[in-house]
Amino acid sequence: MRATFMHGAGDVRVETVPDPVIQQPTDAIVRTVLACVCGSDLHPYRSMPAGGRPDPMGHELVGVVEEVGSAVRTLRKGDLVIAPFAFSDNTCVFCREGFQTSCVHGGFYGSPETGGLQAELARIPLADGSLVVVPDVTPESAGAGVLASLLTLSDVYLTGHHAAHTGQVEPGKVVTVIGDGAVGLSAVLTSRRLGAERIVLMGRHATRTDLGRRWGATDVVAERGAEGVARVMDLTDGEGSHVVIEAVGLRPAYEQAYGVVRPGGIVSRVGVPQYEEAPVGFGSLFGKNARLAGGPAPVRAYQEAAIAQVLAGEIDPGLVFDAELPLDAAAEGYRLMDAREALKVALRP
Amino acid sequence: MRATFMHGAGDVRVETVPDPVIQQPTDAIVRTVLACVCGSDLHPYRSMPAGGRPDPMGHELVGVVEEVGSAVRTLRKGDLVIAPFAFSDNTCVFCREGFQTSCVHGGFYGSPETGGLQAELARIPLADGSLVVVPDVTPESAGAGVLASLLTLSDVYLTGHHAAHTGQVEPGKVVTVIGDGAVGLSAVLTSRRLGAERIVLMGRHATRTDLGRRWGATDVVAERGAEGVARVMDLTDGEGSHVVIEAVGLRPAYEQAYGVVRPGGIVSRVGVPQYEEAPVGFGSLFGKNARLAGGPAPVRAYQEAAIAQVLAGEIDPGLVFDAELPLDAAAEGYRLMDAREALKVALRP
Known part of the structure; x- marks a missing residue:
């Protein structure tokens, strides 16, 4: 064969x-x-x-x-x-x-x-x-x-689904999806089906973010890093996202994720991490009681x-x-x- | 004054x-x-x-x-x-x-x-x-x-309570509490009240672990590090704990925590982390879909x-x-x- x-x-x-x-x-x-x-x-x-x-x-x-x-x-x-x-x-x-x-x-x-x-x-x-x-x-x-x-x-679809599921997306929640790859877009689709009130898709490829909009993204943010974090915080009146889905697997995406998560919110990762260590202390997750979830779906x-x-x-x-x-x-x-x-x-x- | x-x-x-x-x-x-x-x-x-x-x-x-x-x-x-x-x-x-x-x-x-x-x-x-x-x-x-x-x-008591609460302790769950300080003991007390089936207390000070037993600890493990992890895994038939409460705040305690958490389980931290970076990748949390929770109560x-x-x-x-x-x-x-x-x-x- x-x-x-x-x-x-x-x-x-x-x-x-x-x-x-x-x-x-x-x-x-x-x-x-x-x-x-x-x-x-x-x-x-x-x-x-x-x-x-x-x-x-x-x-x-x-x-x-x-x-x-x-x-x-x-x-x-x-x-x-x-x-x-x-x-x-x-x-x-x-x-x-x-x-x-x-x-x-x-x-x-x-x-x-x-x-x-x-x-x-x-x-x-x-x-x-x-x-x-x-x-x-x-x-x-x-x-x-x-x-x-x-x-x-x-x-791919069920990996995006897992991200939304373990991120506890539900009606009324603000969800930010980092990554406009097929998993990120799938997470948008599931988040909308789970009733998210607002879905911010972070990505810069128009053909992909267009599919994201079709599947339920209410906002698209093309900026990355500190600029991207600032844009999402602006969009959420400085409060941040209840759920952040990290569908990339690289450390800058993880850093964006804890930057935009709201106090008490959840960062749900499904991009296979290409790093082993990352910030989890007072300045990243702990101080705001942010939770980290996800894994191989x-x-x-x-x-x-x-x-x-x-x-x-x-x-x-x-x-x-x-x-x-x-x-x-x-x-x-x-x-x-x-x-x-x-x-x-x-x-x- | x-x-x-x-x-x-x-x-x-x-x-x-x-x-x-x-x-x-x-x-x-x-x-x-x-x-x-x-x-x-x-x-x-x-x-x-x-x-x-x-x-x-x-x-x-x-x-x-x-x-x-x-x-x-x-x-x-x-x-x-x-x-x-x-x-x-x-x-x-x-x-x-x-x-x-x-x-x-x-x-x-x-x-x-x-x-x-x-x-x-x-x-x-x-x-x-x-x-x-x-x-x-x-x-x-x-x-x-x-x-x-x-x-x-x-x-102190409500910090232990927060650890058990955000760790989603409930009837039938195996809970491991790392640290026999006042917060760890308080987490034992709340875990028992929330119906944990088994509570493993990791600590080595008999007067403290005795209070832990009085409050509901079913097992006490004095070993630390890899030895401590092995003991808890033995006690749980190799499966690990549904909930691990980390009430110390030092990185070796965090490492014990991801070592004993069960696939799909939760590590709940309330010891103020004296570190900012720590393992979160495939070999620690991600690979087994372990979740990380907790923060200032x-x-x-x-x-x-x-x-x-x-x-x-x-x-x-x-x-x-x-x-x-x-x-x-x-x-x-x-x-x-x-x-x-x-x-x-x-x-x-």
Whole structure:
């Protein structure tokens, strides 16, 4: 089969490798209908040292079940499925508490053992927990828009949703979303659905912030850093935001976040932090009783409700895709996203 | 009057200064019945450079109203009152949201303008918001135990209460409290009242942890650092604590906190952080969706309920006081607490 590998910064290659096979009775093999490139894939695209072991890439996929292991109970060949970006048994203590990204038996795609999902075929561990069936739909009947929206449930839309959910967005709240990438825009969409009174989107790319406005942003702030903080404080009469969603993962975004959060408010992070230490003391979070929340989104917890909303036409998160390429052109997909010529690129084998 | 000043590390003096007078029509003058030394007073006691301007000390007080400004509406001469450790108008937008420590007109005691509360008399700004009347009680009728418990509502008990409250302690939860000082013990008391199933107290001073057990600690862990983390993880079957209350304020305590918090759990800090930066990335908080909460306790928000509980004999937080000295012996009070010969020292003018 064809599969995507990162050999070093800027060096993405689609290569022919052996088809994956069932290794454990709980595995399934899925044939990819649609995969995509994630904003978090751009971190190694910008920084991975060359010359080491290539990394298999991709953790988002809509596909069709090709084969199941003998212990798999809930899936059948031909089912249309979504793969949440982390695999999990969905039965352990942390899964039952809704934190499937901390599953005691689970893990993340992209290791040599599990491979990546930017590939024609994928071996999915713990398939009963790790795959979610889209009921009564086939790739042919779904239509391109619905397929794209279902693909966002692998990660990007539900990561934005997680940010709003763990930020406790509710009616009457002022929400600031930092980052106009696909996750930030998804957080705008969920915040509006949760009833936010005002949604300030911090971003500077008009085509993206236009989608943000369509999804519910009431204000757009293009400034960054201290200037951006001052603008948001002005917009909120000097009070700050009840909820700040940080959908970037870089430290300047974190600093903006605690700068605009209101006393007693919540900073909810879903951009994978590219830093380990950051301010949390009296001058940043502690002094104003600001809370810090977020983490890798347990998207498995939100699947059933979100699938129903997509199929009912209530949400259209697939609009974040503004380019689709053949899988073999994955390198071009990375280039487009890295250059910000595309918001999010779908890959079709 | 006599009042307490810090001249430098280890150098506390009680000095004669002019009596405070009404400066604003919203001020009140209060005659101290009982004041005390706070764990946070020990930070400058250990680190304040000598030779600069002496700082007036103290932010906890039970007293009797001596005089009120012309705009004060809710207080009368002779009222027994508690002074929460921050003054606030209790009417601004943040006060109404329950974060009086972020009052837009408020502030903290111990500046040259407002003075400290380890003194015979105190000028209380914004007195209608900053003082809470204890109804139907006089210093004489209250009894020493009740007076001591009322004094803890200035800060220490309600700071522990805030930690448990913002940590969302509820029935069925495992709570770990880091620190066996008066705040940590108070957090144990509140956690038990909120229904925690299990309360692990991390501390190594038997007289303190004994009070912790009396108030509801089910386990005591004396080890610190990696050893302490391992012990708590063992006690929780490797799962960690739903809530971790950090009542120390030093970075090693913070590191213990994220080490023992369960995926999706909350680290609630009320020890004033003696650090600004700390780990918050994938390896500490983010990876397991752990939340960080806490800050200077808005104790004003909790006064009425707590006063009723003290007067009804439902709680006895005054047990944290194990020494009482005349105000003039304040320096000895600091020494006793710094040397851990006393848990908390009351000062009586």
